[in-house]
Amino acid sequence: MASAIRKEGVSSGRVDMDTAQANFSDLHPSYDAHEALVAADRCYFCHDAPCITACPTSIDIPLFIRQIATGTPEAAAETILEQNILGGMCARVCPTETLCEEACVREAAEGKPVEIGRLQRHATDTLMSKDIHPFQRKSLTGRKIAVVGAGPSGLACAHRLAMHGHDVVIFEARSKGGGLNEFGIAAYKTTNDFAQRELDWLLQIGGIEIRYGHALGNSITLEQLRADYDAVFLGMGLAGVNALSLEGEDKENVEDAVAFIAELRQAQDVTALPVGRRVVIIGGGMTAIDAAVQSKLLGAEEVTVVYRRAQDAMPASGYEQDLAQKKGVRIVCNAAPVGIEGNGSLTGVTFAYTETVDGKLVTTDDTFTLPADQLFKAIGQTLAGAPADVVLEGGKIAVDGLGQTSVKGVWAGGDCASGGDDLTVTAVAEGRDAAENIHATLMGA
Amino acid sequence: MADLTTTFCGITSPNPFWLASAPPTDKEYNVRRAFDAGWGGAVWKTLGMEGPPVVNVNGPRYGAIWGADRRLLGLNNIELITDRPLQVNLDEMTRVKRDYPDRALVASVMVPCEEAAWKEILPRIAETGCDGFELNFGCPHGMAERGMGSAVGQVPEYIEMVTRWCKEATGLPVIVKLTPNVTNILGPAQAAKDGGADAVSLINTINSITSVNLDDMSPEPMIDGKGTHGGYCGPAVKPIALNMVAEIARNPGTLGLPISGIGGITTWRDAAEFMALGAGNVQVCTAAMTYGFKVVQELISGLEQWMDEKGHSAVSDIVGRAVPNVTDWQYLNLNHVTKARIDQDLCIKCGRCFAACEDTSHQAISMSPDRVFEVKDDECVACNLCVNVCPVENCITMETLQPGHIDERTGKVVEEHAADWTTHPNNPSAAAAE
Numbered sequence: 035m036a037s038a039i040r041k042e043g044v045s046s047g048r049v050d051m052d053t054a055q056a057n058f059s060d061l062h063p064s065y066d067a068h069e070a071l072v073a074a075d076r077c078y079f080c081h082d083a084p085c086i087t088a089c090p091t092s093i094d095i096p097l098f099i100r101q102i103a104t105g106t107p108e109a110a111a112e113t114i115l116e117q118n119i120l121g122g123m124c125a126r127v128c129p130t131e132t133l134c135e136e137a138c139v140r141e142a143a144e145g146k147p148v149e150i151g152r153l154q155r156h157a158t159d160t161l162m163s164k165d166i167h168p169f170q171r172k173s174l175t176g177r178k179i180a181v182v183g184a185g186p187s188g189l190a191c192a193h194r195l196a197m198h199g200h201d202v203v204i205f206e207a208r209s210k211g212g213g214l215n216e217f218g219i220a221a222y223k224t225t226n227d228f229a230q231r232e233l234d235w236l237l238q239i240g241g242i243e244i245r246y247g248h249a250l251g252n253s254i255t256l257e258q259l260r261a262d263y264d265a266v267f268l269g270m271g272l273a274g275v276n277a278l279s280l281e282g283e284d285k286e287n288v289e290d291a292v293a294f295i296a297e298l299r300q301a302q303d304v305t306a307l308p309v310g311r312r313v314v315i316i317g318g319g320m321t322a323i324d325a326a327v328q329s330k331l332l333g334a335e336e337v338t339v340v341y342r343r344a345q346d347a348m349p350a351s352g353y354e355q356d357l358a359q360k361k362g363v364r365i366v367c368n369a370a371p372v373g374i375e376g377n378g379s380l381t382g383v384t385f386a387y388t389e390t391v392d393g394k395l396v397t398t399d400d401t402f403t404l405p406a407d408q409l410f411k412a413i414g415q416t417l418a419g420a421p422a423d424v425v426l427e428g429g430k431i432a433v434d435g436l437g438q439t440s441v442k443g444v445w446a447g448g449d450c451a452s453g454g455d456d457l458t459v460t461a462v463a464e465g466r467d468a469a470e471n472i473h474a475t476l477m478g479a
Numbered sequence: 480m481a482d483l484t485t486t487f488c489g490i491t492s493p494n495p496f497w498l499a500s501a502p503p504t505d506k507e508y509n510v511r512r513a514f515d516a517g518w519g520g521a522v523w524k525t526l527g528m529e530g531p532p533v534v535n536v537n538g539p540r541y542g543a544i545w546g547a548d549r550r551l552l553g554l555n556n557i558e559l560i561t562d563r564p565l566q567v568n569l570d571e572m573t574r575v576k577r578d579y580p581d582r583a584l585v586a587s588v589m590v591p592c593e594e595a596a597w598k599e600i601l602p603r604i605a606e607t608g609c610d611g612f613e614l615n616f617g618c619p620h621g622m623a624e625r626g627m628g629s630a631v632g633q634v635p636e637y638i639e640m641v642t643r644w645c646k647e648a649t650g651l652p653v654i655v656k657l658t659p660n661v662t663n664i665l666g667p668a669q670a671a672k673d674g675g676a677d678a679v680s681l682i683n684t685i686n687s688i689t690s691v692n693l694d695d696m697s698p699e700p701m702i703d704g705k706g707t708h709g710g711y712c713g714p715a716v717k718p719i720a721l722n723m724v725a726e727i728a729r730n731p732g733t734l735g736l737p738i739s740g741i742g743g744i745t746t747w748r749d750a751a752e753f754m755a756l757g758a759g760n761v762q763v764c765t766a767a768m769t770y771g772f773k774v775v776q777e778l779i780s781g782l783e784q785w786m787d788e789k790g791h792s793a794v795s796d797i798v799g800r801a802v803p804n805v806t807d808w809q810y811l812n813l814n815h816v817t818k819a820r821i822d823q824d825l826c827i828k829c830g831r832c833f834a835a836c837e838d839t840s841h842q843a844i845s846m847s848p849d850r851v852f853e854v855k856d857d858e859c860v861a862c863n864l865c866v867n868v869c870p871v872e873n874c875i876t877m878e879t880l881q882p883g884h885i886d887e888r889t890g891k892v893v894e895e896h897a898a899d900w901t902t903h904p905n906n907p908s909a910a911a912a913e
Contacts (some may be wrong), residue, residue, distance in 0.1 A: 074547070075546075081833050084828065
């Protein structure tokens, strides 16, 4: 396939089917039962364990690992899922190296933490492979709650509400649920249609209806939801993307990284996806890394991530950066885009090196141009379609510690809400906690 | 360079490592390979009466417990004595001893508790050229039900009687193998000595059920839905064996009786510990069954290195060296006061010391909000549990308080002189003794 790799421009079929399948296979294959026992044995069962504190959903990690070690991964899964109903996905996509595994005392002791993420996956996969849903609904309350968005926060909120006996209707803009789990995560992190399987499994609780193709502002309004339901939870994520505000941004093959990632996740045959010979990604977060690595896996010859600040400021974790570099992605730091080149089609991107002057990032006159036939923008997502009457804070829906917005009876969580990192696990925690507060509010507890 | 040549109750071998009587020494093929690998001696798998041999079960003979990575910690067996004809064994022993004259070859024997039986078989076995006998009074399963093995070893009178018969029947050294399945090992050991034994060897295996199959509700190993107790051995039994060896080594009645140490010896260090507690040599089985005969190379190199480092030139230099320090509780120095010390640089903040002390000991470790763990001297009784549960070696150590310091727990000054329970004012017998 050497010639396909060197083909100029944006082209599909740069790698053959076998290579593509290998490239997009599971990044961390699951443990077999014995591997899990050995890995579990490394856990010290710490007192008031630092890993629990580091987990946004406060999973009792030492307990679930001990349950694995004693041959009951199903019980371990229940320990995980009662705190984090999307524990299966979080086991795959959590940046554990900056959360539980960073806090693991064995990381401090020997630089090799207990592999908590993989152990969590072993437990949740074991339970889900048996199609066991370990939770039941309490007696029905007759209350109905509207949830906007079937992403991690909305699903976590809906499940917890359903457990408390409430009925939930989820309004989802797309034709599929899962949110970023389905559309926003690199394919090699969640193989075999896991996001949809997890969604189906979650819905086994009952009492949750998903209505697809409904977004705030088109077919539904917050006013109407407030009138028709006992409470509303907003978890619609960040549907907008930031622009570079450069001339030429409208050129063909100048694209949003999130759209590329979504397209790749939905593709039946990834070899049919076109990718450039020389790809440039602007940004420094997980989206940039996911787009870069996947470009490389699709057969792009040169892939460069350009980030405007220093490497240690990159929002993408060190692990993700290492992964990208291992896959052959080049990371250039301290450079900001100043020009999109090409008389007609895209030929390159010009950057200016940056400096920090008096605490402010400024561009210098020192520039360079990277040849490129495809450019992905990964410089952040923005809240789109927020109802006019909710107060925003830093571009997101302002919420208090309980997840309540400025509008009575309306809660919010996940990426669209203020506070917390934009992580699946954080979204789950916020959705779950908002559900608890909705329940307490409705039931007068 | 240390010389590992060992003479044990008159039997000389190039090193103190013998293979114990067990499946590894069942036949010529194995024992030749063991000697080629470097083993100093072998106690041949127990021989029985002339006639139809015993039969073994045809299902599993072993049960086990493991650590997390399948490290074998304890093994249990329900195998009986040799199930091959006596003459086959004798012919093989003859050939092996002829070809390996420098190695110790000892015959393990188990026949019914009748004078004629023992007196008939021993001279016949001696014709193989073997260096001595080991009387199997230890096996706790199968043979015991037939009045042999531990059924003899649990009755000191029988031990003494059979030992005497054997000493009358042969001029070769007689080693009596003791069962640990008794309340006090000194009775059987004394009986062996009184019967004229040249040495004792211990421990044989411990009565045990290793696990229960919770699906079939049967002990393991399970034979057609049922199980029986078997003999437990391997690393897990070492502490039990060490104590029994030490008791015999320090008891006035049995002091000086040569001991062949057996019980979970897996590394050179285990062997050195047995010898320090009075064993003149050691016998190994489970380690060989787990890793093969090659482990003897590490046993030899490790013991040599350690002896060189300590300046010991001969095995006899180390035998029994720790025995004077084995004492009774009542003679331990109650004026020796220690306190746990946590090295904050080594601490990884797991909090296990805190959980152990707070929940199950003396509430003598404090925990700060930022996970700093510190010992409260006014509560610490120096129990050492924190040391034992700490996953970091040498992170927690015990510091000895020097005389003149105040023990904050008791408020008393640490005294210079030693004092034990025999003179303690709380001891009702202490005053009478004065």
